[in-house]
Amino acid sequence: MNKVIGIIIFSFIFLGCKEKNTDKNKPDLKTEFNQELADELERMVEIDQIVASNAFPPEKYSHLTQEKWELFKDSVYLKNQKRAKEILDEFGFVGFNLAGENGSRNFWLIAQHSDHNPEFQKEVLVEMKKEVDKQNAISTNYGLLVDRVNLNTGKAQVYGTQVTYNMNNGQAYPKKLADSLNVNKRRKSIGLEPIEEYLNGMTEMHFEMNKENYLKKGITKPILYETN
Template sequence: MKYILWTLMLFFASSLRGQDKVQFPLLKKKIDSLAFIDIKTGWDVRNGKPTERDSLRKIVKETFLRNAEVLKKIFDEHGFPNYDKVGKESSKNFWLCVQHSDHDLKFQQEVLKEMKKEVKHKKADPSNFAFLTDRVNINLNRAQVYGTQLSYDEQKRAFPKNLKNPKKVNQRRNSIGLEPLEDYLEFATMAHRQMNPDK
């Protein structure tokens, strides 16, 4: 519990940095609030009692649905919230919430299209763009490009879902600032096993 509170405190503190240097400080606060709730509900599921997880997952789903409606209004009014508009942390927070909006694939695709332009101008995070690219591809039943979307086998080892040309995945990951796939899978496996210990 202390770790969760510490994580949330760090998140809140980082979201306040550079607040006076952005074009839309109120928008920044709104995005940070959405992400804070997104992260907290996720932690509640991971750390909740097994008997409570179904009801907690329902809360997560409702949170994602509610957040998405606000995100769409933000996107319609401001486009993709890039570094200039809301700062790096809040731009990442917007991406995070869009990443969790799987129920609205059309919206994810629209954001991805605009985010690509911002990445080219170095006003959005290329690694976040890679994650959303893969998320959209998986949601469209297509092969992912960067191997960011994972499943787990019976030994709780992580492996990438439906990966395009696996032999060249590390070249693609390197081009966008991601670590080698092997390192990513090792970390994901360790984290998954810690969150899902054997009974």
């Protein structure tokens, strides 16, 4: 359940992340916009979101057993990742200039959900950093992928974006995190809000999704961190 909640949360977060361009670091406008690629990425993410947001088969897939649903989910992630690898090899990381902000975000999301292949995720990070430095990709999403890759390869997070929950009270807290005292400086450098605000948002969402269970425990509202 926590894994599903985490996926939903990250899907929610990326919708609100936007990157500002400066005159000095504008994307290369010579790159021709690829509408066909943008449309393909949109279709890939549509099915990604169906499997990422449902622990059990939704109505459209109600004919599948739970075991077959899990196999279907794995097949979607694998198929999307293989296609994304082909795109990466041809174009590098998909930036705003190639497929628009939505297309760039969609490509990132597919990489974010390719946990079965952290080596591919690391390849994406290298290419994504180049585009982030040109303000041609979303820096906050780069931070999310950095943390995802670090955890997938046994390292500590840098930005604290990957969370889990205290199931006794529902409060979110970051998974393994390096240098927690300076995490807000690192978060600010890529445009993320202070970690206390972030964790409170995750806590509130988790509480609402599991409200009935927490009410049974006598917890009537989310337990939040103090913020400045």
